[in-house]
Structures are given as C-alpha cells and as structure tokens.
Amino acid sequence: MASAESQGWRQKLSRLDVKLSPYIYISPFFILFAVLGLFPLAYTFWVSMHNWNLIGGQGAFVGFDNYTHVIGQEFFWRGMRNTFSIFILSGVTQTLAALALAAVLNQNIRAKTFWRMGVLLPFVIAPVAVGVIFSKMFADQSGLINGMLAWFSIDPVKWHAGVLESHVAIATMVNFRWTGYVTLIFLAAMQAIPSELYEAALLDGANRMRQFVSITIPMLRPTIIFVVITATIGGLQIFDEPRVFDQSGLGGSDRQWMTVTMYIYELGWGSQKSFGRAAAVSWILFLIIILVGVLNFWITQRISSGDSKKVEKAAATKEVAA
Amino acid sequence: MSSSYLAGGLAGPRAAKAARRRDERGARQFLKRTKDPSGNRPGWVTYTILGLVMAVSAYPLYYSFLLGSSDPVSIAQNPIPSLIPEGKFFDNVGRVISSDIKFWQAAFNSVLAAGLTAISVVFFSTLAGYSFSKLRFKGRGPLLVFVVATMAVPTQLSVVPLFILMSKLGWTGRLEAIIIPGLVTAFGVFWMTQYLETALPYELIEAARVDGCSMIRAFWHVGFPAARPAATMLGLFTFIGSWTAFFWPFIVLGSSNPTLPVAIQLLQASYFKDYSLILAGVTVAALPLVVVFIFAGRQLVAGVMAGAVKG
Numbered sequence: 001m002a003s004a005e006s007q008g009w010r011q012k013l014s015r016l017d018v019k020l021s022p023y024i025y026i027s028p029f030f031i032l033f034a035v036l037g038l039f040p041l042a043y044t045f046w047v048s049m050h051n052w053n054l055i056g057g058q059g060a061f062v063g064f065d066n067y068t069h070v071i072g073q074e075f076f077w078r079g080m081r082n083t084f085s086i087f088i089l090s091g092v093t094q095t096l097a098a099l100a101l102a103a104v105l106n107q108n109i110r111a112k113t114f115w116r117m118g119v120l121l122p123f124v125i126a127p128v129a130v131g132v133i134f135s136k137m138f139a140d141q142s143g144l145i146n147g148m149l150a151w152f153s154i155d156p157v158k159w160h161a162g163v164l165e166s167h168v169a170i171a172t173m174v175n176f177r178w179t180g181y182v183t184l185i186f187l188a189a190m191q192a193i194p195s196e197l198y199e200a201a202l203l204d205g206a207n208r209m210r211q212f213v214s215i216t217i218p219m220l221r222p223t224i225i226f227v228v229i230t231a232t233i234g235g236l237q238i239f240d241e242p243r244v245f246d247q248s249g250l251g252g253s254d255r256q257w258m259t260v261t262m263y264i265y266e267l268g269w270g271s272q273k274s275f276g277r278a279a280a281v282s283w284i285l286f287l288i289i290i291l292v293g294v295l296n297f298w299i300t301q302r303i304s305s306g307d308s309k310k311v312e313k314a315a316a317t318k319e320v321a322a
Numbered sequence: 323m324s325s326s327y328l329a330g331g332l333a334g335p336r337a338a339k340a341a342r343r344r345d346e347r348g349a350r351q352f353l354k355r356t357k358d359p360s361g362n363r364p365g366w367v368t369y370t371i372l373g374l375v376m377a378v379s380a381y382p383l384y385y386s387f388l389l390g391s392s393d394p395v396s397i398a399q400n401p402i403p404s405l406i407p408e409g410k411f412f413d414n415v416g417r418v419i420s421s422d423i424k425f426w427q428a429a430f431n432s433v434l435a436a437g438l439t440a441i442s443v444v445f446f447s448t449l450a451g452y453s454f455s456k457l458r459f460k461g462r463g464p465l466l467v468f469v470v471a472t473m474a475v476p477t478q479l480s481v482v483p484l485f486i487l488m489s490k491l492g493w494t495g496r497l498e499a500i501i502i503p504g505l506v507t508a509f510g511v512f513w514m515t516q517y518l519e520t521a522l523p524y525e526l527i528e529a530a531r532v533d534g535c536s537m538i539r540a541f542w543h544v545g546f547p548a549a550r551p552a553a554t555m556l557g558l559f560t561f562i563g564s565w566t567a568f569f570w571p572f573i574v575l576g577s578s579n580p581t582l583p584v585a586i587q588l589l590q591a592s593y594f595k596d597y598s599l600i601l602a603g604v605t606v607a608a609l610p611l612v613v614v615f616i617f618a619g620r621q622l623v624a625g626v627m628a629g630a631v632k633g
Contacts (some may be wrong), residue, residue: 025541032506038478122382126586264479
C-alpha cells in the first residue's frame with residue numbers, strides 16, 4: 001500500500017521533471033539576458049532623460065535636454081564622421097580582400113591547414129595589442145611604415161596628425177585582425193557551392209573571372225550579408241584600436257580619430273562625468289547601428305541578387321536532372 | 323504504461339526520420355571528400371601570394387618582439403628593425419614586471435576571468451543547446467528565434483547602466499563585474515543547438531531514459547559527452563574573446579585591478595617614451611594565446627569555417 005503510494009509520487013515527480021527540465025535548462029541565458037542585456041538597454045534610455053553624474057548619481061528629470069545638448073556639440077559630429085570613415089575604410093577593404101584571399105585559398109593547394117592557420121593568426125592577438133603595435137609602426141617619426149615608404153622615396157606621411165591618414169592607419173589595424181577570419185567564413189561558403197555549376201559554366205565558355213562574378217559572388221550572397229551585418233554592429237562601436245593609437249587616448253589633439261564610443265567614454269568617465277549625456281549618445285548610436293544594419297542588408301541584397309536567380313534555377317534543374 | 327511518458331520529453335516519431343537524414347548527409351560528405359582532389363594544382367603565383375599574406379600575418383607580432391628586445395636609442399635610430407633580435411627581451415620583461423602596472427595580478431586576473439567564463443559558457447550553452455535541439459516543449463521555436471535575435475543587439479552600448487548596476491552591487495574594480503555578464507552567451511546557445519541537432523541521436527537519450535535516468539542525468543551521461551567536439555571549440559573561442567576584451571574591463575576594473583589588455587593600455591600611457599618596455603609587455607601578454615593557437619589552431623580554423631560568429 002505504502003509502496004504503491006510512493007510509486008505514484010515518483011511518477012508525478014518524473015512527469016514534472018520531463019515538463020520543467022527543458023525550461024530550466026534554457027533559463028540561465030534568459031535570466032542573464034533580461035538582467036544584464038535587456039534591462040540595461042531600457043535603463044540607458046531612462047538615464048539619458050536625467051541629469052546623472054558618475055559620482056553624484058541621479059539628478060533632475062530633463063527630458064530630451066541631453067540629446068539636444070550632445071547634438072549641438074562639435075565633438076559629437078566629429079566622432080560620427082570618424083566612426084563612419086573608419087568603418088567604411090575597414091569594412092569595404094576587408095570584405096573585398098577576404099573575398100579575393102578566399103578565392104586563392106579555395107584552389108587545390110598543398111598544406112591547406114597551414115595556410116588557413118596562417119591567415120587566422122592575427123585573430124588571437126588582442127585589439128589593444130594590435131593597436132599599440134601598429135601605433136608604433138605608423139609613428140609619424142621613425143616609424144616602420146614611413147621608413148618603408150622612404151625606400152620608394154615617398155615623403156613621410158603624418159599618420160597621427162592627419163585626419164584621413166589616421167583613419168587609414170586605424171582601419172589597417174582592424175583589417176589586420178579580421179581579414180583572415182572573414183576569409184575563412186567566405187572559404188567555407190565557397191566550398192559549399194556545388195561544382196556542377198562551375199562545370200556547366202566551363203562548358204559555356206566562361207573564364208575564371210566570369211565564373212567568380214556570375215557564380216561565386218551570387219552564391220555567397222547570404223554569407224556576404226551576414227559578414228556585412230556583423231561588421232556593421234562591431235565596426236560602429238569601435239573603441240580599442242583608436243583608444244591606444246596614442247598614449248593620451250582622447251583621439252588626437254584635434255580629435256581627428258575620436259570615435260563615438262570614445263566620446264561616450266569621455267562624456268561618462270572623462271572630465272564631464274555625465275552619465276545622462278553618455279547614455280544619450282549610446283541611444284543615438286544604437287539607433288544608427290540598427291538603421292545602418294537594415295540599410296546594409298538592403299544594399300547587399302540588391303548588389304548580388306542580379307545573377308543569383310538564374311544560378312539558383314540552374315542548380316534546381318541540375319538536381320532534378322540528377 | 324510507464325515507458326510511454328518516460329520518452330514523453332523526446333521527439334519520438336521524428337527520431338527515425340532524423341536518423342535517416344543524418345545518414346544521407348554522411349553519405350554526401352563522403353562523396354564530396356572522394357571527388358575533392360580532382361582539381362589541378364595551382365602554380366607559383368598562388369604560393370607567392372600566400373607567402374606574402376603569411377608574412378603580413380606574422381610580422382607585426384615579431385616586430386613587437388624585435389622592439390621589445392631592443393632599447394629606446396636603437397628604436398629611434400632604426401625605424402625598420404633588423405630581423406635579428408637584440409637580446410634585451412628578458413631585461414625589458416623584467417622591467418615590465420617591476421613597473422607599477424601590477425603585471426602578475428593582471429595575468430592572474432586574465433587567466434581566472436577567461437578560464438571561468440569559458441567553463442561557464444560551455445556548460446550553460448550545452449545545457450540550453452541540448453534542451454533546444456533534443457527536448458520537446460512549448461514555445462521552443464520562438465524562444466530559439468529570440469536567442470538568435472539577441473546576437474544583433476549591440477550590448478556594448480549599455481555600459482552606462484551596467485556600470486551603475488555594478489557600483490550598486492559594489493563590484494567595480496572586482497572580477498565579478500567582468501565574469502558574471504559573460505556566463506552564458508546567445509552565440510554559445512545557438513552554436514550548441516546546431517551541433518547537437520545532428521550529432522546526438524534521439525535513440526541514445528531514449529535509451530538512457532528507459533534505463534531510469536532522470537532528465538539531468540540523461541543530459542550529463544549522454545548529451546554532454548556527445549557535445550564535446552563543439553564544446554571544445556566554443557570554450558576556445560570564449561577564452562580568446564575574454565582574454566582579448568578591453569572596453570568593459572577598462573571601464574569597470576580600471577587600473578586598480580586590471581586584466582592584461584587594461585595593463586597594456588596602462589603601460590602605454592605611463593611609459594610612452596620607451597617602446598622597448600611597452601612592446602616587451604605586449605609580446606608577453608600575447609604569448610599565451612599564441613601558444614594556444616599553435617596547439618589548437620586547427621580547431622580554431624574548423625570552428626570559424628563551421629560558422630563561428632565575430633566578437
């Protein structure tokens with residue numbers, strides 16, 4: 001009698017185990033994201049509506065004053081200009097270089113793994129370390145790059161003093177660390193393209209350049225979109241490399257390479273200690289990232305959709321024929 | 323009567339179908355491998371390009387070592403350092419250690435934070451991935467979509483409230499502040515879900531359940547071992563991500579209790595006239611991950627190619 005009762009209990013418990021376990025297993029992520037992801041994002045908006053000091057804490061409610069204040073600042077716009085300039089310089093070259101390099105690696109080369117590891121090596125070096133090393137290489141005086149330019153009797157470039165020059169130097173750091181990584185993503189996608197497509201193109205007399213443009217690029221469309229979107233999210237928040245491009249970390253005497261995230265840091269933890277303004281800029285950047293992300297999605301879809309319909313159709317026919 | 327609900331949490335009728343799909347995929351992969359070497363070997367142009375890329379990849383770190391083995395006078399005189407190191411590397415490293423950047427503390431903090439984060443991310447992501455891929459529950463699809471969508475949220479932008487929260491908790495300057503927010507990641511959950519989807523047959527879980535395993539025991543004895551290859555990769559990427567992180571540790575830890583990247587920045591800020599010292603420190607701080615790369619580079623390459631996400 002008693003044992004039957006305990007068995008009933010055990011069954012109930014077991015049923016509960018089956019019902020609840022799936023939710024318990026996924027709950028750590030949702031709890032953490034709610035507390036340290038979603039809540040802070042909403043709270044950023046709340047803070048941005050107040051006078052809020054790093055030391056003094058919450059002050060008066062000021063509505064959109066923080067927004068109108070920062071939008072009126074010259075440094076805000078300079079930060080925007082620098083961020084977009086560095087982002088475009090790094091994003092475009094990185095994607096194109098990675099596509100080309102992936103095409104090179106996609107051949108039937110010897111010691112595949114060795115070369116693939118070679119391109120990935122920079123990924124394990126911290127952005128700060130890359131920033132410090134490259135800031136020395138790009139030194140205006142007695143730097144490596146200017147030393148090499150002297151071989152071709154090119155005058156020293158003002159990598160730190162110049163606006164575009166400093167952006168090129170910082171974009172180079174970003175590209176150094178990420179090009180190999182993106183290359184491997186593209187390479188994986190290229191290897192998934194069915195070889196029948198290339199065989200058919202070969203029969204039609206398409207040369208390798210034509211094959212690359214008409215088959216490889218359209219077939220890589222989802223991957224290109226993915227890479228561009230992630231590059232946008234990361235690129236517009238860039239901080240580490242420009243922060244250590246000189247020792248003071250303010251973005252140059254004329255703020256010529258100060259990015260928006262550096263500006264957020266300066267507002268919140270620099271001389272002003274105004275969390276309200278830092279939060280306002282955070283929200284503006286957040287909206288911009290979403291906007292640019294959607295825009296990039298739209299553009300990349302446009303650019304590479306030209307030939308892809310045809311290719312997809314060809315692939316479908318092939319499959320039916322086989 | 324009892325075995326029907328024992329398997330209740332599992333997708334029983336679909337298991338056979340999934341198994342068949344797995345077989346087909348295996349066959350296709352096998353075919354691909356056999357037809358691979360049909361292409362022609364490329365010529366010397368390809369290897370020249372690859373050699374140049376390799377040089378660009380490796381040189382900056384070697385440059386850092388070269389300058390770290392040198393002294394300020396020599397650095398000022400030779401913008402392009404000789405390829406043979408000058409041999410003052412260990413002297414310079416000694417000066418880094420005895421400088422006021424708290425080198426050993428930073429190294430210890432980096433190891434601890436990266437290690438704990440990696441272990442935690444692997445455990446919780448595997449658990450969630452197991453649930454999403456192998457257990458049946460209401461709202462599974464939408465919840466997984468939600469997880470993936472959160473990957474696109476630029477969380478770096480919520481540093482202000484996070485900092486406020488951490489100061490309320492009294493965690494500023496403490497390691498908890500950088501470990502706790504990274505205990506489990508959306509990417510990790512998604513990655514393990516995808517892997518376990520194909521790598522773990524339902525039959526194994528069912529067998530464990532029929533043998534009387536509770537849900538968590540079934541996970542521990544069947545799910546976790548099956549996840550090992552993907553879990554190793556996830557652990558590696560998480561470790562690298564934590565080791566190289568700068569923005570948040572820089573804000574919340576500051577110079578009082580730094581990690582290595584924060585210490586490097588301090589080194590640069592306080593000894594900016596002596597690049598032999600700075601770059602010796604950079605080289606030493608980068609070395610552990612280079613060693614990891616030498617031993618696990620193959621897995622890292624495989625991980626990126628299997629769809630690892632930036633950041």
